[in-house]
Amino acid sequence: MISVPPGYVAQTTSTLAACLARVPHLAERLGGKPDAWHIEEVGDGNLNLVFKVYGPRGAMAVKQALPYVRLVGESWPLPLSRAHYEHTALSEQAKHTGRLTPEIYHYDDKLALIAMELLEPHIIMRHGMIAGIEYPRFAGDISTFMARTLFFTSDLALAADRKKAMIGAFSGNTALCKITEDLIFTDPYRIADLNRWTKPFLDAYAARWREDDDLKLAASRLKLKFMSSAEALLHGDLHTGSVMLTTQDTRVIDPEFAFMGPMGFDVGAMVANFLLNYFSQDGHEDQAGARNSYRAWILQTLVQIWNDFAEKFLALWRGHATGDAYPSSLFQGELGAIRLEAERRAYMSRLWTDTLGFAAAKMIRRILGLAHNIDLEKITNERVRATCEARALTLARDMMVNPGGYPDIAAVAAAARSMRAWTPEFS
Amino acid sequence: MISVPPGYVAQTTSTLAACLARVPHLAERLGGKPDAWHIEEVGDGNLNLVFKVYGPRGAMAVKQALPYVRLVGESWPLPLSRAHYEHTALSEQAKHTGRLTPEIYHYDDKLALIAMELLEPHIIMRHGMIAGIEYPRFAGDISTFMARTLFFTSDLALAADRKKAMIGAFSGNTALCKITEDLIFTDPYRIADLNRWTKPFLDAYAARWREDDDLKLAASRLKLKFMSSAEALLHGDLHTGSVMLTTQDTRVIDPEFAFMGPMGFDVGAMVANFLLNYFSQDGHEDQAGARNSYRAWILQTLVQIWNDFAEKFLALWRGHATGDAYPSSLFQGELGAIRLEAERRAYMSRLWTDTLGFAAAKMIRRILGLAHNIDLEKITNERVRATCEARALTLARDMMVNPGGYPDIAAVAAAARSMRAWTPEFS
Numbered sequence: 001m002i003s004v005p006p007g008y009v010a011q012t013t014s015t016l017a018a019c020l021a022r023v024p025h026l027a028e029r030l031g032g033k034p035d036a037w038h039i040e041e042v043g044d045g046n047l048n049l050v051f052k053v054y055g056p057r058g059a060m061a062v063k064q065a066l067p068y069v070r071l072v073g074e075s076w077p078l079p080l081s082r083a084h085y086e087h088t089a090l091s092e093q094a095k096h097t098g099r100l101t102p103e104i105y106h107y108d109d110k111l112a113l114i115a116m117e118l119l120e121p122h123i124i125m126r127h128g129m130i131a132g133i134e135y136p137r138f139a140g141d142i143s144t145f146m147a148r149t150l151f152f153t154s155d156l157a158l159a160a161d162r163k164k165a166m167i168g169a170f171s172g173n174t175a176l177c178k179i180t181e182d183l184i185f186t187d188p189y190r191i192a193d194l195n196r197w198t199k200p201f202l203d204a205y206a207a208r209w210r211e212d213d214d215l216k217l218a219a220s221r222l223k224l225k226f227m228s229s230a231e232a233l234l235h236g237d238l239h240t241g242s243v244m245l246t247t248q249d250t251r252v253i254d255p256e257f258a259f260m261g262p263m264g265f266d267v268g269a270m271v272a273n274f275l276l277n278y279f280s281q282d283g284h285e286d287q288a289g290a291r292n293s294y295r296a297w298i299l300q301t302l303v304q305i306w307n308d309f310a311e312k313f314l315a316l317w318r319g320h321a322t323g324d325a326y327p328s329s330l331f332q333g334e335l336g337a338i339r340l341e342a343e344r345r346a347y348m349s350r351l352w353t354d355t356l357g358f359a360a361a362k363m364i365r366r367i368l369g370l371a372h373n374i375d376l377e378k379i380t381n382e383r384v385r386a387t388c389e390a391r392a393l394t395l396a397r398d399m400m401v402n403p404g405g406y407p408d409i410a411a412v413a414a415a416a417r418s419m420r421a422w423t424p425e426f427s
Numbered sequence: 428m429i430s431v432p433p434g435y436v437a438q439t440t441s442t443l444a445a446c447l448a449r450v451p452h453l454a455e456r457l458g459g460k461p462d463a464w465h466i467e468e469v470g471d472g473n474l475n476l477v478f479k480v481y482g483p484r485g486a487m488a489v490k491q492a493l494p495y496v497r498l499v500g501e502s503w504p505l506p507l508s509r510a511h512y513e514h515t516a517l518s519e520q521a522k523h524t525g526r527l528t529p530e531i532y533h534y535d536d537k538l539a540l541i542a543m544e545l546l547e548p549h550i551i552m553r554h555g556m557i558a559g560i561e562y563p564r565f566a567g568d569i570s571t572f573m574a575r576t577l578f579f580t581s582d583l584a585l586a587a588d589r590k591k592a593m594i595g596a597f598s599g600n601t602a603l604c605k606i607t608e609d610l611i612f613t614d615p616y617r618i619a620d621l622n623r624w625t626k627p628f629l630d631a632y633a634a635r636w637r638e639d640d641d642l643k644l645a646a647s648r649l650k651l652k653f654m655s656s657a658e659a660l661l662h663g664d665l666h667t668g669s670v671m672l673t674t675q676d677t678r679v680i681d682p683e684f685a686f687m688g689p690m691g692f693d694v695g696a697m698v699a700n701f702l703l704n705y706f707s708q709d710g711h712e713d714q715a716g717a718r719n720s721y722r723a724w725i726l727q728t729l730v731q732i733w734n735d736f737a738e739k740f741l742a743l744w745r746g747h748a749t750g751d752a753y754p755s756s757l758f759q760g761e762l763g764a765i766r767l768e769a770e771r772r773a774y775m776s777r778l779w780t781d782t783l784g785f786a787a788a789k790m791i792r793r794i795l796g797l798a799h800n801i802d803l804e805k806i807t808n809e810r811v812r813a814t815c816e817a818r819a820l821t822l823a824r825d826m827m828v829n830p831g832g833y834p835d836i837a838a839v840a841a842a843a844r845s846m847r848a849w850t851p852e853f854s
Contacts, residue, residue, distance in 0.1 A: 155655055160654055161601035167596075172592075175588070178588060181587050213758070213766040219757075229584055229657075230657050324608055324650070325647065330613065330643045343644050343647075
């Protein structure tokens, strides 16, 4: 048995009502008596318990960390402290993005439990994209989320002492970071028990990727950046499974991987998941071409996500540069302003290169590593799935090794479109 | 009056004996009765009290932090916690370098006081270099110190969780970091009350440096790197005033600026101080050319410092790569080894570029900013001093803005030699 701190009890649908009833403002919000509350466990993630709780007056979602990885079991312990980091990150993100995160009602450190706004009728974005639903607000919302959370927790907005305090506050979230370090940057490139891929079709790909020194060096450089560049507070797991939305409303959830890291890691996660979903559409259409217009929406949205993000980030920098980096007192006058603006663009260009690399790493790990995406996993015809995956892998490898070939997000979209014209042959 | 925590009392030569006598192993080390101990206050730094204590049996140095900057007074408070960071850094450095740091006898957190080995007949290296003393062991020792302290606290040697714990452990040393952020990377490039320079000779230089956008952007990029790149545990103030030595023995002292930052900052500090001393020699020779052979020793030692450092760092990486970065399991076989070795060299090349930039920033701040070096300040003929300083400034500006012109340390030494042939005209 995994040992847990005193006071921690994993909740069930039978015990949770009594637990919530002890917090007056939660009981008040649900209304009526605890035995009138309806509770369901709905966690479909890899790590935690998630409950929906409905009372006569109101409802809420309750997320509780388990002391191990739910997907694997007690053989893979994982610290409960991740609930603390998730709560801290949610609070920080809410300050900067308001309605783009769920409202927090209550945090219980001992139980590693967060009670928050129940998002209904929102669904996990990944499911929506597999179903071919267009989300017209999404690019605008997610670009705002990324621009504001990354900018306002960076040296561009924060005084150096506050920035260092945030670095300290998240420096203990090591176990969650290690999942990233191992599963994204390392294991897909070596023989590891946890790796899996669509066999036998991708056997040769997995072998080639493991022997590709250019790729492994690029992945290792990204890993070093992940471990040593404390640029801003990252969500840390910003894929389409961490977004709940309707066509009218977008919320970003689950920042338990939060820590102070390189901005491109968050932006790259979003880019990667759009590309993976794009390539997966061939496995989801009833007949060839049925998803053509959806595919066009995906790429158009992908382009808008980066372009809007870059524009919003630059606008924040121009208007709210209250941090200790690039002090405005050094760049007075018209010429200074011109040079500083050029430097802002150079900064965005470096961030774009990081984004490309992190996106590629995240595509590869979802195909050759432990944790896959249902975008691809749901494709039951394995040859079709492998075809989608081989395209994603091949694009990702090129993005990581030849970033100069992708000067902007439009180039990535164009390359994805071309890649779909290629059908790999499996021996 | 600055408020201090309960129990803190600034020591004097009259009170210190009683204070040390309460620690049995210190009393034992000094021997005899406290009233037989001879105590002198010898602090000549900017921040702290430093005592030498001699007893019948043994001796020690005692360093105590004051709650303000000694150089300025109570109007510039500075937290006592810097003694904690200094003690933590000294302990970490001792693990990796053994005899290159002073032995710590005792640390009193409440008094912000460290009792340590009295280094005699060691002198502060800066004084030795002003006097023209050659130190044949120094390049070997300081390159070992830098290679080992930087390597063993980096992602190349540490598991990611231990690295993050170190980041957390030093993230509170914000006040000392802010001194660096302001005085090195910002104030010399703008009008600031604390700036000073050799007037009137350098007035035009100071004005031009303040208006040089290329330079200010380069300095701002370095500042951002200083604030966001947690590569390794830095000494944080590794100049020739933080070295006590004889021709036979080298010790690095005073790491109160320690934090997890970019490696090039430490290496650059050493490079900067050698170059400043090199240019200052014209002000210290009795007759033109009297210091020619010493100048040659300085540049030869400068070249050896970087080259030995790079070689030792690479050797540690090849032999002790126990960290999570560049996992050796990814680079098996002969080809993998060749590629990884090429990557190591590329890493050192990036570190060299950082070193150049940080060295340049540290040269400029000592001439146009608040805190100057006695290497130059001791030159009483102000025109001669300004000539030395103009050469240093001009080289530093080029190193920062045109790093590509300095592919290696030999190129820096050659440029310094050429720069001495130039005599600026002052209007």
